[in-house]
Amino acid sequence: MVDIAARVYNHKWKIDPIVRSLIDTDFYKLLMCQSVFRNRPETNVTFSLINRSKDVRLADLIDEGELREQLDHVRSLSLTRGESTWLRGNTFYGKRQMFRPDFMEFLEGLRLPAYHLEKRDGQYELTFEGPWPQVMLWEIPALAVLMELRSRAVTKDMGRFELQILYARAMTRLWEKVEALRGLGPGLRIADFGTRRRHGFLWQDWCVQAMIEGLGDRFTGTSNCLIAMRRDIEAIGTNAHELPMVYAALADSDAELREAPYHVLADWHEEHDGNLRIILPDTYGSDGFFANAPDWLAGWTGVRIDSGDPVAGAETAIRWWRERGEDPRKKLIIFSDGLDVAMIERLYNRFHDRVKVSFGWGTLLTNDFRGLVAGDGLAPFSLVCKAVAANGRPTVKLSDNPAKATGPADEIARYKDVFAVGAQERQAVLV
């Protein structure tokens, strides 16, 4: 029976909106936003889209008018009553009222600020400039819009049946990964971190359901707030490079710069405890970070490894805890860089008896369409949206992999000097 009303209703849409909710974003953006709203609300920050995969010529694939329509739609969104209720009433990491009333009021009144869009060399230059707590919330929807418009561009000439097979193949592939992970034993802890690189919203939502059904409580939740709310599961996340990058850019001297990453965590320490106290050590090199870290940081719950050789990174963290008199078996290591099943297995087997291990699985959970269309046009690619300037000064990120460094060359050199970063091993950035 044709549902005529639904069909007519669907025809009335001018566009099929990709981002339909302000909380279709990563949980850690909201956590960081609250921290920024409290500690650095007046900072003027510029976010910019950076496509590390130059061969994916987004401006050739995606129509500018369509892109503007989608971005304009995102600007029309505001927090709904139900979303606000969920954020105010929910328990995150066992804690109620994670979000303070003044922050919730700010969020309820928020509309995302204007964007600036230009085409250059087959790529889009997309920037967002304004008060940090506002522009920072553009990151995830901007990435989601571009990722999904690219998926739509590549699939637009496919027949109904071809599309069905495409998704049957992608589903089968993901399910085989889930089945392999199920073999790892009951100690596995894994979460969806794939919002920013997803093939599309509906696909991410499907992937989360596959993880729920396939892994039960070994699947600990999703970084995506909207999906967490709709599927009644845990929203997952802590903090990211954005905080030390902006704090560092605001430093007025090399001495202040050297302290910036710890300053971020001191602010965080005041606000959060327990599972939210996760160190992300690699912004300016993990080795130096640990060597110079204050003792109170060793008391934190865990470390997230997001670049460089993950085995080496985890061994460094374990060594550091031991040196500071902590028992690594009580500590948590979260792996979140370029994971797929083989690496998850390897890391789980190597570390699960020595520390608590958790995985934040991103791109290859929510966007593994490699090899599924001719020309591999749906293969994931490396698109990011980063804070590039704060109060007029450029930001810098070094990470534990020089291929992931961002910022002007002279500033990169200065940061390397200040943070005493020696030789780093370059690793290919797949996703």
Added chain:
Amino acid sequence: MVDIAARVYNHKWKIDPIVRSLIDTDFYKLLMCQSVFRNRPETNVTFSLINRSKDVRLADLIDEGELREQLDHVRSLSLTRGESTWLRGNTFYGKRQMFRPDFMEFLEGLRLPAYHLEKRDGQYELTFEGPWPQVMLWEIPALAVLMELRSRAVTKDMGRFELQILYARAMTRLWEKVEALRGLGPGLRIADFGTRRRHGFLWQDWCVQAMIEGLGDRFTGTSNCLIAMRRDIEAIGTNAHELPMVYAALADSDAELREAPYHVLADWHEEHDGNLRIILPDTYGSDGFFANAPDWLAGWTGVRIDSGDPVAGAETAIRWWRERGEDPRKKLIIFSDGLDVAMIERLYNRFHDRVKVSFGWGTLLTNDFRGLVAGDGLAPFSLVCKAVAANGRPTVKLSDNPAKATGPADEIARYKDVFAVGAQERQAVLV
């Protein structure tokens, strides 16, 4: 939006009927039925279900009440106005009015006769006895009902998500087969012969759509009349072992018995020409059939190879045509026994330059769920529904594979003697 009316309507069904149309059957049953209706309408025939796969204990898997409800539903069916219009108005093999007015009147008035059902040793004994033109039409719906009730039994405890993955895997597998077949070149001719062994009606319908989309006009049609009508494609089929088996059982002497297979084809010759003149030589051994065949049979369009080593069978047919002064390149060989992609490739590559080659792809098109559930409970199995007696005499089939022989042992021995069948190579019957 929930379609409340559709949902309430669906809830009102006492059962979910498996066979919903009298033409949800193989086209050749209707062709043969017309021939029987003309030539042997008074014959009393018994059809019986035979499960060659003893390890699949159908009576343990399938509830008897459910089976009776489904069979009773089949008995309630009659030809609809649209179905009758399609049969009367359609062009089959380029010919209009394939079905004569008197036969169409018979068909329009037909309800399937009573069935007899008993349980024995974990199997169902299901028989149909009565006038041949009526009971013969039970074969396909009976098989379809049992096959699909078995699929339902095996899948009944699976979750919504598990089911989605099951079908995603099956779709992916079939599509990979279709893609492999696409590589064989434009000369390929292949049809769906999978009604009798299908996983389910909706699945067969999906498989046909996959073949249409993937192979274009290299997919020549389906044996299933209902799907042919709904998808607006060709209904495919000619004749089967049933005719010589019953004609043979009715023979009053060994001399008559020896002539029975040719008698069948003489009746067919009067009724049909062109692509419907296909010889099925293996009922009582292909070698003897060809050796003793009258010359007019060499003028027929082609040969269907349905048992034994298909390469040997095709070589025998080619040799026979040459001996009778026919050009094999103008002849058609239809392979229809236990095909899957590797065998289709092998046969196509070996023969497509020497004869016209066509494939009737059955079980492994519409029921390849091997390995897709635990315990392999959805693997296809060898269920048939055969004419076992005619006017009180048992029927016999030998075929080119002694593993497929049916009938009482003493009758098999007599037939082997009459038809001078020597040593035969036994081949495993997979499906």
